[in-house]
Amino acid sequence: MNAILKNIEAEQMRVDIPMVKAGDTVKVHLRIIEGEKERIQVFQGVVIRVHRGGVGSTFTVRKVSDGVGVERVFPFHSPYIERVDVVSEGKVRRSRLYYLRELKGKASRIKSKQIWE
Amino acid sequence: MAKTLGILGRKVGMTRIFGNDGSVVPVTVIDAGPCPIMQIKKTDKEGYNALQVAYGTIPDRKSNKPMLGHQAKAGKGSFRHQREFPLESVEGYEIGQELTVDIFKPGEKVKVTGQSRGKGFQGVMKRHNFRGKPASHGVEKVHRSPGSIGSNTEPSRVFKGKKMGGHMGDRRVTIMNVEVVDVRPEDNLILVKGQVPGAANGLVMIRKS
Numbered sequence: 522m523n524a525i526l527k528n529i530e531a532e533q534m535r536v537d538i539p540m541v542k543a544g545d546t547v548k549v550h551l552r553i554i555e556g557e558k559e560r561i562q563v564f565q566g567v568v569i570r571v572h573r574g575g576v577g578s579t580f581t582v583r584k585v586s587d588g589v590g591v592e593r594v595f596p597f598h599s600p601y602i603e604r605v606d607v608v609s610e611g612k613v614r615r616s617r618l619y620y621l622r623e624l625k626g627k628a629s630r631i632k633s634k635q636i637w638e
Numbered sequence: 639m640a641k642t643l644g645i646l647g648r649k650v651g652m653t654r655i656f657g658n659d660g661s662v663v664p665v666t667v668i669d670a671g672p673c674p675i676m677q678i679k680k681t682d683k684e685g686y687n688a689l690q691v692a693y694g695t696i697p698d699r700k701s702n703k704p705m706l707g708h709q710a711k712a713g714k715g716s717f718r719h720q721r722e723f724p725l726e727s728v729e730g731y732e733i734g735q736e737l738t739v740d741i742f743k744p745g746e747k748v749k750v751t752g753q754s755r756g757k758g759f760q761g762v763m764k765r766h767n768f769r770g771k772p773a774s775h776g777v778e779k780v781h782r783s784p785g786s787i788g789s790n791t792e793p794s795r796v797f798k799g800k801k802m803g804g805h806m807g808d809r810r811v812t813i814m815n816v817e818v819v820d821v822r823p824e825d826n827l828i829l830v831k832g833q834v835p836g837a838a839n840g841l842v843m844i845r846k847s
Binding site for chain 2: 599
């Protein structure tokens, strides 16, 4: 990419967001502005897709809320993300976990990766 | 057409930036100016008021002798591109003065002119958004054809300006009401919202509207 564009993108990129991977369970803390007030909303779920593209990188988080599947796409570098906590790293064999959409309940669980201290 | 001041630049490319409200704004980055004023045209001499500005430094050996003489008046070296901006009044400008991106402010609406990308000879579907013909139901060999292009005995000719296939692109295109998102005088950059005509590295003209 052009060096000028790279600089413009680099100054907007955030280095504090962890490198999430498909299969990770994450908590996304979002800043929500309602009129004057600002509050934090947490969206917890499984990362089913990571889209790389410089400052336009996004990740998709899926959760099942009251039996309804909800997916949200978050830009990695958005200033509206307060922080992202990785709850657990998942053991998965592909990078796009779209098959989770067909599964529910016990079948849709993802094994967590063993982390050796 | 309103006679407004502008500068010349080079389209760098597109990226996106985050707005204050968390929105994502697509922007085109233009490397513009500084553009020295090469010549000031006045009503009493040339018949109209205009500023001729230049952009794109090149070595002097790439200019021919007539251009060298012309450029010597401004004393800023040689340039690849020269363009005129007609103005109501040219008071207060002098030859050699440099126009920079400072003349624009974020939030302002501007006009951006460029040479669009050439597409070559194109059919009516791509060039004029015709619908073409169905893929099946007995249609043979004419799936992308324009269909009828007029009546029969009366007028027994095809009207001028009938939309047909032909050369597409590579023409001067002006986009109006383009919002300036950011101006960076230290890097001579201007960021405008959305697309701008032409390929990367193409010459663009940014004018106040």
